[in-house]
Amino acid sequence: MSENESKTEAPEASASEETAAPEAEAQGGDDKALADVAAREEKPSAAEARPAGGGAGPVVRGSVGSFFSNTSTIASREFGSYFSSALGYIVIGMFLLLVGFLVFFPFAFLVIGKASLQPMFNSISWLLPLISPAIAMRTFAEEKRTGTLEMLITQPVRDWEVILGKYLGALGLLAVCITATLTYPFAISRMGELDWGPVIGGYIGLFLGGASYVAFGVMVSSYTKDQITAFFVAFIVGALFFLLNKALIFFGGAATVLEYLCPDYHFTSIARGVIDARNIIYFVSVISVSLMATARSLDSRRWS
Amino acid sequence: MASNDVMIEARGLTKKYGNHRAIDQLNFEIRRGEVVGFLGPNGAGKSTTMKILTCFIAPTEGVAKVGGYDVFEDPLSARSVLGYLPQRASLYKEMGVVEYLEFAADLRAISKDKQRAKIKEVVEICGLKDALPKLIGELSYGFQQRVGLAQALIHDPPILILDEPTADLDPNESAEVIEYIKRIGKTRTVMLSTHDLAEAKEACARMLIVNRGKIVADGAPDELAAKSGSVRYVLSFDEKEARAPKSFQEIKDAVLKVVSSGTVKELPSDDRAHTVEVSARGANDHRREFFKLAVDKGWTLLELRRETLQLEEVFRQLTVGGDAPRRNADGGRAANKE
Structure with a gap:
């Protein structure tokens, strides 16, 4: 949980350094804003006495700092919205329940003698094609359906800031899900000697794999107005690629080239504890291609 | 700056959807401080024009400038000088009112220490005090519309573009929203689309009437009524x-x-x-x-x-059928029979 928070908060911290120093001290009083605004008519504060402020001139933020601050603003709203609706809890609950079924019961018997998490990672990797579309389905589809996307895009933000912000917000939920499974390795490490190398590799693999599925899901979501459609399309395509890798075991030779297309192939490779540049490049490519396609989809509104 | 700066400008603005011209060679200027009603029947191209001005969609042809910035060349600057309330503005229903306004303020690059003052200001202007502790989804539609208005005002923009802010509101709610818009319009350039003439007469000193993607009339309400003769x-x-x-x-x-x-x-x-x-x-x-x-x-x-002739009838004459001006010259009422 805490790991995730630091992940999403990080860009904001760097952005605020660049923008203004007083921001830091104002942040503390931020929570009180609501109460203060509500109590405003009783005693006008010093801040209120101040005139409206320059206002009229354009405030254009062209710097790298603004990019991060817009992205992190959107990301934290996106992340927060999972928990102001039921979706965030449903996704986490469903994920942990399935992990419990798939991992804990079979695994409890395997653990005797040799403490390895290999079976756990394999099981969780089965869940990624299911859980990631659920995380990503809402990102654009829902905002397109309700019309909030128009409101967001007509703010002075770049399309890329919207896409990255939403993607990072979704990754936040993925990170919460994955982090929650850390209880398993800690429990195991009390029972026997645990080789942490493959565990760390496994978690990096899970996160990269999940991040790729989520990126794909975000892209699908940006092409539809219906989040259920977004879920099923992303799920079916993701599951096909996942199963393709399992099926390829039966074919030798040329078919092995296809393995490179399957996220699961690269995941298994990383989960062995060997982090190969090829695997990283694969995940980074899937993510960037998906997000670029998302940008294209978002841009198409202007021309249709 | 002189008081007659052009704040919103459209030159030969055209948007085609396939072969259909949603707007066709629109030309108009809106000057500093004007409150302009943008009127027309549904499907006349009002929203399309506003979406172009707010850089949500790109025009097929023509140039549009907002606050002097070309919406195509420099969309970020153009957006930063305007506040926009889209048609049937939907807000994030699961967010609190203050939370949402903070989000809007963040996107407008208002530093945290100024945000509280700004939010107080727009809460005051839009009469949102009672709505503050609530989630947006719990508010009546009229209140949601006022939150949308507050959001558009958070950065104190010189230009406001409001797309049918009173659609779907009951008469009391729309009267209130119009009242707020009148107050806001005293210090700002406002372009307000509506198909309700009574509202437009109430709030706007000038009207632009569009029909089938073309401007068919432009002037003060009285002028328009007189001109029809x-x-x-x-x-x-x-x-x-x-x-x-x-x-x-x-x-x-x-x-x-x-x-x-x-x-x-x-x-x-x-x-x-x-x-x-x-x-x-x-x-x-x-x-x-x-x-x-x-x-x-x-x-x-x-x-x-x-x-x-009442303005309503002028409007009807101008916007029924494609060749309104000629019909108008025929003596008017014939247009009503369609």
Whole structure:
């Protein structure tokens, strides 16, 4: 949980350094804003006495700092919205329940003698094609359906800031899900000697794999107005690629080239504890291609 | 800056969806401080124009500038000088009002230490005090619309573009929203689209009427009504008297002899009277002639009323059918029969 928070908060911290120093001290009083605004008519504060402020001139933020601050603003709203609706809890609950079924019961018997998490990672990797579309389905589809996307895009933000912000917000939920499974390795490490190398590799693999599925899901979501459609399309395509890798075991030779297309192939490779540049490049490519396609989809509104 | 700066400008603005021209060669200017009503029937191209001005969609042809910034070349600067309330503005329903305004303020790069003051200001302007502790989804639609307005005002923009801010509101709610817009419009340039004329008359000093993607009228409400030049008379004759007109046709023939160009229409009334409505071109006052007509025929005149054409009717004339201006020259009321 805490790991995730630091992940999403990080860009904001760097952005605020660049923008203004007083921001830091104002942040503390931020929570009180609501109460203060509500109590405003009783005693006008010093801040209120101040005139409206320059206002009229354009405030254009062209710097790298603004990019991060817009992205992190959107990301934290996106992340927060999972928990102001039921979706965030449903996704986490469903994920942990399935992990419990798939991992804990079979695994409890395997653990005797040799403490390895290999079976756990394999099981969780089965869940990624299911859980990631659920995380990503809402990102654009829902905002397109309700019309909030128009409101967001007509703010002075770049399309890329919207896409990255939403993607990072979704990754936040993925990170919460994955982090929650850390209880398993800690429990195991009390029972026997645990080789942490493959565990760390496994978690990096899970996160990269999940991040790729989520990126794909975000892209699908940006092409539809219906989040259920977004879920099923992303799920079916993701599951096909996942199963393709399992099926390829039966074919030798040329078919092995296809393995490179399957996220699961690269995941298994990383989960062995060997982090190969090829695997990283694969995940980074899937993510960037998906997000670029998302940008294209978002841009198409202007021309249709 | 001079008071007549052009804040919103459209030159040959065209947007095609396939072969359909949603807007076709729009040209207009809106100057600093003007509150302009952008009127037209549904599907006339109001929203399309506003979406181009707010850089949500790109025009097929033409140039649009907001606050001097080309919306195509420099969309971020253009967006930063305007506040926009889209049609049926939907907000994030799961967010609190303050939370949402903070989010909007963050995106407008208002530093945290100024945000509280800004939020207080817009809460005051839009009358949101009672809504503060609530989630947006719990608010009535009228209040949600006011939150949308607050969001558009958070950075104190010199230009406001409001797309049908009162659609779907009940009469009380829309009156309130219009009241807020009037107050806001005192210090800002506002472009407000609506298909409700009463509202536009209430809030706007100038009207731009669009129909089928083209501007068909531009001017102050009174000017527009005067320009159409049609005058309407209502005549009512007693039907029970000995020398009463026998039918509507008889009245129509008699009236048309008096009024050279015009139309006559029967209005619904009880069986004691014939009531007709006469639309006549030109500024001549025909009342004297109508009275004489009644005297000559020996009909009892129960009512004789003259009224200049209402804005609603001007609007209807301009926006019904494709070649409104010519129809208008024909003498008006014919357009209504479609």
